[in-house]
Amino acid sequence: MHPAHTIGHLSYFQALVLGLLQGVSELFPISSLGHTVLFPALFGWHDLVKAQLATHGSFFLAFVVALHVGTALALLVYFRSEWARIIGAFFRTLAKRRIETADERLAWLLGIATIPAGLMGLLFEHLFRVLFATPIAAALFLMVNGLILLVGDRARLKAEHRSRARRSRSAVANHRQLATLEFKEAGVIGTAQVLALLAGISRSGITMVAGLLRGLDYEDSARFSFLLATPIILAAGVYKLPELFGPVGSSVQGQAVLGGLAAAVAAYLSTRFLMRYFEHNRLWPFAAYCLVFGAAMVIRFSL
Numbered sequence: 001m002h003p004a005h006t007i008g009h010l011s012y013f014q015a016l017v018l019g020l021l022q023g024v025s026e027l028f029p030i031s032s033l034g035h036t037v038l039f040p041a042l043f044g045w046h047d048l049v050k051a052q053l054a055t056h057g058s059f060f061l062a063f064v065v066a067l068h069v070g071t072a073l074a075l076l077v078y079f080r081s082e083w084a085r086i087i088g089a090f091f092r093t094l095a096k097r098r099i100e101t102a103d104e105r106l107a108w109l110l111g112i113a114t115i116p117a118g119l120m121g122l123l124f125e126h127l128f129r130v131l132f133a134t135p136i137a138a139a140l141f142l143m144v145n146g147l148i149l150l151v152g153d154r155a156r157l158k159a160e161h162r163s164r165a166r167r168s169r170s171a172v173a174n175h176r177q178l179a180t181l182e183f184k185e186a187g188v189i190g191t192a193q194v195l196a197l198l199a200g201i202s203r204s205g206i207t208m209v210a211g212l213l214r215g216l217d218y219e220d221s222a223r224f225s226f227l228l229a230t231p232i233i234l235a236a237g238v239y240k241l242p243e244l245f246g247p248v249g250s251s252v253q254g255q256a257v258l259g260g261l262a263a264a265v266a267a268y269l270s271t272r273f274l275m276r277y278f279e280h281n282r283l284w285p286f287a288a289y290c291l292v293f294g295a296a297m298v299i300r301f302s303l
Contacts, residue, residue, distance in 0.1 A: 009047055009251075010047075010048065010059060010060065010063060010251075010252050010255050011255070012254070012255055012258055014040075014045060014048065014255075015063065015252075015255035015256070015258045015259040015262075016258055016259065016262050017039070018036065018039070018040075018063075018067065018259055019067055019070065019258065019259035019260065019261070019262030019263040019266070020262045020263070020266045021035055021036065021039060021266075022036065022064075022067040022068075022070075022071060022259075022263045022266070022267075023067075023070070023071055023074065023262065023263040023264065023265065023266025023267035023268075023269075023270060024266050024267075024270050025202075026071050026203070026204070026229070026233070026263075026267060026270075027071075027204055027226065027229075027267055027270040027271050027274055028202075028204070028270060028274065028286060029145070029149060029202040029204045029205025029208060029283065029286045030142075030145070030202055030205070030286055030289060030290055031138075031141070031142060031145055031196070031199065031200050031201055031202040031203075031205070031290075032202075032203075033129075033133075033138075033196070033198075033199040033200070034138040034139075034141060034142045034145070034199045034200035034201070034202075036052075036064070036199075037052060037133050037134070037135060037137075037138040037199045037200075038135055038138050038139065038142075038297055040052070041135040041301065042135075042297070042300070048060050049135075052129070052133050053133060053134070058248065059248060059249060059251055059252045060252075061129075061240075061243070061248075062240075062243040062244045062246075062248045062249030062252060062256070063244070063249065063252045063255060063256050063259060065237050065240045065241055065243060065244045065249070065256070066237075066244060066256035066257065066259055066260035066263075067259050067260060067263040068233050068234075068236055068237035068263075069234065069237035069238065069241070069260055070259070070260035070261060070262070070263035070264035070267065071233055071263050071264065071267040072229075072230055072231075072233040072234035072237060073234075073264055074263070074264040074265070074266075074267035074268040074271065075226055075227075075229065075230040075233070075267065075271060076230060076234070077268060078226075078268055078271045078272065079226065079227060079230065082227065083227075083230070085103045086103055086106055086107045086110065086227075087107070088103075089101060089103035089104040089106070089107045090104070090107035090108070090111070092104060093107065093108065102177075102178075102179035105179050106178065106179060106227075108183065108186075109178075109179075109181055109183065109186040109224075110186075110224075110227055110228055110231070112183050112186045112187050112190065113186040113187065113189050113190030113193070113224075113228050114190060114228065114231055114232060115187075115190060116187065116190040116191040116193065116194055117190055117191075117193040117194050117196070117232055118232060118235065120194045120197065121194075121197065121232070121236060122239075124197060125197055125236075128197040128198060128199075129197075129199070132198055132199050132200075133199050135297060135300075135301040136298065136301050136302065137198075137199060137200070138199040138200045138297070139200065139294045139295075139297035139298045139300075139301065140200065140294065140298060141198050141199060141200025141201050141294075142200040142290050142293065142294035142297070143200075143290060143291055143294035143295060143298070144200065144201065145200055145201050145202050145205055145206075145290045145294075146286075146287040146288070146289070146290030146291035146294060147287070147291070148201070148205060148206060148209055149202075149205055149209060149283040149284070149286055149287035149290065150283075150284065150287045151209060151213075152205075152208060152209030152212040152213065152283055153212075153282050153283045153284050153287065155209075155212055155213050156212045156217070156218070156282070159215065176214065176215035176216055176220075177220070178216060178220045178223065178224055181214060181216075185214050188210060188214070189207055189210040189211060189214070189224070189228070190207075190228070192206045192207060192209070192210040193206060193207050193210075193228070193232070200294070202290075203225075203229055203232075204222075204225045204226065204229060205283070205286070207221075207224070207225040207228055207229070208221040208222055208225045208283065209221075209283075211224055211225065218278040218279075218281070218282065218283070219275070219278045219279050221278075222274060222275060222278040223275070226271060226274075226275075244256055
């Protein structure tokens with residue numbers, strides 16, 4: 001057996017903490033990967049830090065598979081009615097060879113947006129994880145993530161000011177509908193998601209900002225972001241699931257079940273909260289958190 005397979009130990013308490021952390025930080029625009037890198041180092045869980053940086057299969061990366069699957073299943077449950085319509089709409093377009101309804105258009109928008117991140121994830125996910133999964137790098141990218149969120153907030157605020165200047169009926173209501181996105185714009189949003197391969201850059205945050213820059217409001221940007229995340233997270237988890245059931249993950253299967261369940265519960269509650277939050281609120285609190293926490297972690301791991 002390769003030495004990387006036997007590095008360290010993962011306790012059930014650590015599995016629970018990391019599962020809850022994954023479920024929250026995957027949907028909140030604060031980077032789940034960045035927090036998964038930072039928290040073990042911050043808590044002194046040195047075995048987990050070493051396992052994250054292993055160039056070959058490690059028990060920790062096998063454990064993370066279960067967290068991704070749990071998160072994706074929670075998203076599927078929350079958006080189950082929308083996914084039923086989207087999947088049905090997709091097959092209708094194949095049958096009649098044209099796109100007519102908003103659901104049919106959304107199905108293809110999601111499909112197109114999924115391609116860039118899916119391909120880049122397959123090609124470079126492991127390389128990026130090994131190169132940038134260090135506390136200092138994650139902290140720096142977390143600060144960059146905060147700046148990206150501020151850019152999105154600023155863009156939306158300017159759009160609202162322009163709406164008021166034109167004396168529109170409502171500044172908040174004057175935004176593009178999700179179904180009006182062009183396919184090339186969906187590709188741009190999907191390409192922006194590639195940045196989430198860097199620990200510290202939030203998948204949900206970067207896609208929300210991309211949506212805001214294309215004229216969507218916060219609620220539609222969040223909905224598109226969460227819908228887009230579902231197939232990518234689920235596919236990544238299922239693709240790597242054999243690692244969890246092979247020799248690499250044999251020592252953490254019980255912990256993976258606990259962590260996956262914790263991630264699923266936390267992800268469901270987080271999604272429910274955020275969909276309500278973004279009806280009337282902005283990204284700046286998350287930006288402030290990323291900047292402050294990221295700066296504190298840079299100082300902590302530079303000493």
